[in-house]
Amino acid sequence: MADRDEQPDVRDQSPPRPSGSGLFGAESSAIIISGIALIILGFALISFAWGRVAALTDVHEQMPWAIGGGGVGLGVLMTGLAAVSVQARRRSAALDERQLALVVALVRDVADAFLPSATAAEPAETNGRSSTTARRQLRANRPAAR
Amino acid sequence: MSPLDQLRSDRGRDGIIVGVILGVAGFGALALTWTALASERIVPYQMPIAVSGALAGLGLIAVATVVVNVQVGRRASARRRDLLDDLATALADLAMAARTEDRAPVG
Numbered sequence: 292m293a294d295r296d297e298q299p300d301v302r303d304q305s306p307p308r309p310s311g312s313g314l315f316g317a318e319s320s321a322i323i324i325s326g327i328a329l330i331i332l333g334f335a336l337i338s339f340a341w342g343r344v345a346a347l348t349d350v351h352e353q354m355p356w357a358i359g360g361g362g363v364g365l366g367v368l369m370t371g372l373a374a375v376s377v378q379a380r381r382r383s384a385a386l387d388e389r390q391l392a393l394v395v396a397l398v399r400d401v402a403d404a405f406l407p408s409a410t411a412a413e414p415a416e417t418n419g420r421s422s423t424t425a426r427r428q429l430r431a432n433r434p435a436a437r
Numbered sequence: 438m439s440p441l442d443q444l445r446s447d448r449g450r451d452g453i454i455v456g457v458i459l460g461v462a463g464f465g466a467l468a469l470t471w472t473a474l475a476s477e478r479i480v481p482y483q484m485p486i487a488v489s490g491a492l493a494g495l496g497l498i499a500v501a502t503v504v505v506n507v508q509v510g511r512r513a514s515a516r517r518r519d520l521l522d523d524l525a526t527a528l529a530d531l532a533m534a535a536r537t538e539d540r541a542p543v544g
Contacts, residue, residue: 350480351477351478351479351480351483354474354480354483354487355471355474355475358470358471358474358487358490358491359467359468359470359471359472359474359475359491360471362467362470362471362491362494362495363464363467363468363471365495366463366464366467366494366495366498369495369498369499369502370460370498370502372502373501373502373505373506376502376506377505377506377509380506380509380510380513381509381513384513384516384517387517388513388516388517388520391517391520391521391524392520394524395520395523395524395527398524398527398528398530398531399527399530401531402527402530402531402534405531405534405535405537
């Protein structure tokens with residue numbers, strides 16, 4: 292029987308890193324800050340277009356600033372809103388994944404405590420796609436009924 | 438996997454890339470509209486340019502934000518499903534181990 296004391300306690304290990312680390316990672320604040328900056332820039336562009344339109348009296352000269360400047364400002368504003376929304380969702384999902392991965396590791400630790408030998412098939416990789424294969428192997432290794 | 442299947446996949450980045458392309462196209466339409474308006478001096482002729490170009494550009498940007506948002510959500514859900522699948526497998530291991538202990542206790 293394998294020595295259970297040699298097996299590391301999964302609770303002492305740091306949880307697996309969420310998908311995407313670094314500047315564009317799931318837990319990065321850079322994208323949210325950039326999104327807020329884009330929102331402020333969008334409002335600034337709209338204000339700038341407003342000022343240019345107010346300084347002109349001919350409608351045909353006002354139109355490019357109103358539609359072009361105001362439209363681009365609105366587009367930048369929407370892009371900033373989307374960036375903030377997407378990154379907030381990614382951060383929340385990354386935290387959920389971290390918790391779930393820890394739960395999976397803890398359950399495996401408990402299962403290994405019952406069956407520390409290699410009798411049971413190795414659980415599927417975190418990918419999760421080979422779980423069906425793992426279950427088939429588990430059934431194949433099941434002890435015969437008496 | 439066909440290109441259409443790759444695009445529809447809830448794990449790929451193709452949908453996000455398409456969203457970004459749509460966003461860039463939207464800003465391009467706005468820029469084109471701006472220059473076209475600046476080159477036209479008669480307001481009744483400017484109006485169709487304004488309506489078609491600006492509204493289409495803003496519409497493309499709106500669609501791009503929704504596409505990117507949805508695809509990011511789908512990728513997160515797919516990763517969560519994978520982890521739940523792992524959890525189900527680990528719990529099945531645990532149940533199997535517990536049953537094995539019941540039938541043939543160690544020692």
